[in-house]
Amino acid sequence: MIRLASVTKRYSVGGRPALHGVTAQIDAGEFVFLVGPSGSGKSTLLRLLIREERASEGLVEVAGRDVARIADRRVPLLRRTVGCVFQDFRLLPDRTVAGNVAFALDVVGRPRHVVRSVVPEVLELVGLTGKEKRFPDELSGGEQQRVAIARAFVGRPLILLADEPTGNLDPATSAEIMDLLDDINQAGTTVLMATHNAGLVDAMRRRVLELDAGILVRDEHRGGYDATPATPATSATVPASAAPASAATGLPGVPGASGVPAQRAPSAGDLVGRPAEPAGLAGPAEPAGSVGRPGRPGERPA
Numbered sequence: 001m002i003r004l005a006s007v008t009k010r011y012s013v014g015g016r017p018a019l020h021g022v023t024a025q026i027d028a029g030e031f032v033f034l035v036g037p038s039g040s041g042k043s044t045l046l047r048l049l050i051r052e053e054r055a056s057e058g059l060v061e062v063a064g065r066d067v068a069r070i071a072d073r074r075v076p077l078l079r080r081t082v083g084c085v086f087q088d089f090r091l092l093p094d095r096t097v098a099g100n101v102a103f104a105l106d107v108v109g110r111p112r113h114v115v116r117s118v119v120p121e122v123l124e125l126v127g128l129t130g131k132e133k134r135f136p137d138e139l140s141g142g143e144q145q146r147v148a149i150a151r152a153f154v155g156r157p158l159i160l161l162a163d164e165p166t167g168n169l170d171p172a173t174s175a176e177i178m179d180l181l182d183d184i185n186q187a188g189t190t191v192l193m194a195t196h197n198a199g200l201v202d203a204m205r206r207r208v209l210e211l212d213a214g215i216l217v218r219d220e221h222r223g224g225y226d227a228t229p230a231t232p233a234t235s236a237t238v239p240a241s242a243a244p245a246s247a248a249t250g251l252p253g254v255p256g257a258s259g260v261p262a263q264r265a266p267s268a269g270d271l272v273g274r275p276a277e278p279a280g281l282a283g284p285a286e287p288a289g290s291v292g293r294p295g296r297p298g299e300r301p302a
């Protein structure tokens with residue numbers, strides 16, 4: 001679903017790279033935490049996936065497409081495949097709850113009757129039924145984040161990226177937001193969440209990718225916020241904590257970060273079904289000539 005191969009990102013020529021040689025693969029249906037100190041490159045990595053930034057070197061593949069080769073006019077299709085949630089919610093202040101969610105469908109030209117039927121379903125999913133007509137400044141932080149998640153999810157993206165989604169929330173509200181993201185993941189959406197929240201990562205025990213100064217230093221199956229120390233029992237086999245980029249390499253014997261979710265009844269899927277295939281993105285690669293902009297120095301040739 002997501003593949004990074006030797007990805008380096010420099011914001012300035014000759015500057016220290018924000019990401020350096022990152023190789024990782026995230027399969028469909030996984031829930032993956034992206035951790036690391038401030039400035040380690042987490043947001044940069046997420047921005048590469050929606051082509052808000054371009055890699056300086058290496059391959060970034062999303063839903064089977066090399067994002068560097070997606071024509072500019074098709075970038076909106078990429079962003080329909082990838083929903084985004086941010087720490088600061090980024091709601092439209094002059095639109096109601098329902099209006100914020102509907103906006104995501106309006107901009108991609110979904111018919112009015114579809115918007116009218118889907119928006120209440122998604123608001124029910126995120127627990128905001130009854131608050132459709134409120135404006136963002138009439139909501140708590142947790143409710144605002146629920147609206148943001150509803151907006152990101154309403155188009156049923158294949159992937160949900162969350163950049164510190166609980167950063168502005170108290171612990172109880174953060175846990176509720178995590179339950180919601182978990183529900184969405186259970187319904188089939190791949191979730192990649194950047195966070196500093198050690199408690200949530202430790203409680204969820206999902207796959208953890210850790211960046212340090214732009215380098216992927218850990219890829220741990222069911223990891224904690226901090227690396228799990230190898231024990232004699234695990235070191236006799238293959239310690240998960242010693243498997244950087246294991247899923248990316250696909251090496252035999254290295255435990256893949258399957259992200260197999262705990263078994264329980266799906267709820268997001270009950271309401272809105274499984275994520276759609278990426279319209280216009282899953283097809284055959286565009287010929288190089290259709291790429292909308294010339295490559296920058298250091299980018300992979302189109």
Ligand SMILES: Nc1ncnc2c1ncn2[C@@H]1O[C@H](COP(=O)(O)OP(=O)(O)OP(=O)(O)O)[C@@H](O)[C@H]1O
Binds near residue numbers: 017040043
């Ligand atoms: N637009 C930009 N222009 C120049 N440098 C940038 C830009 N965005 C990020 N950087 C630099 O890239 C590095 C990685 O930043 P990034 O925001 O990806 O880190 P992060 O791990 O998300 O940090 P935080 O946890 O504080 O959000 C930092 O050194 C940062 O200063």
